[in-house]
Amino acid sequence: MVFFAWVLPAAVLAPLRAGPERGWGVGVLCDMSQQLMREIENRYPNPMDLLRAKGAIASSTGFMVSLVSAADADDPVKIAKLRDAAHELGIELN
Numbered sequence: 001m002v003f004f005a006w007v008l009p010a011a012v013l014a015p016l017r018a019g020p021e022r023g024w025g026v027g028v029l030c031d032m033s034q035q036l037m038r039e040i041e042n043r044y045p046n047p048m049d050l051l052r053a054k055g056a057i058a059s060s061t062g063f064m065v066s067l068v069s070a071a072d073a074d075d076p077v078k079i080a081k082l083r084d085a086a087h088e089l090g091i092e093l094n
Contacts, residue, residue: 026070029079032093033068036082039091053089060085 026034036057044050058064061081086093 027072027074029072029074029082030068030070032079032082032086033065035093036086036091037066039086040089043089043091056089057082057085060088 040050040053040057044053054064054066061078063078065082083093
């Protein structure tokens with residue numbers, strides 16, 4: 001039996017070891033985007049209505065909310081636009 005030792009740089013391992021209590025985790029923009037996507041998916045079970053809601057949010061914010069990831073920086077302008085778009089749909093984000 002052969003075992004391979006995978007050597008990863010410390011910069012890659014540090015965030016994995018840190019955990020949420022030490023500053024590791026998603027940013028505000030990513031967290032709000034995920035929250036909004038969950039709310040929309042729960043509110044609009046019909047795929048066409050869901051697509052229309054996502055399109056309305058994308059046109060209001062100027063970006064596709066479903067493509068926001070943890071690697072995206074917290075841009076205050078994007079966060080404000082996201083809150084406004086959610087408010088237009090009657091959704092309050094934390």
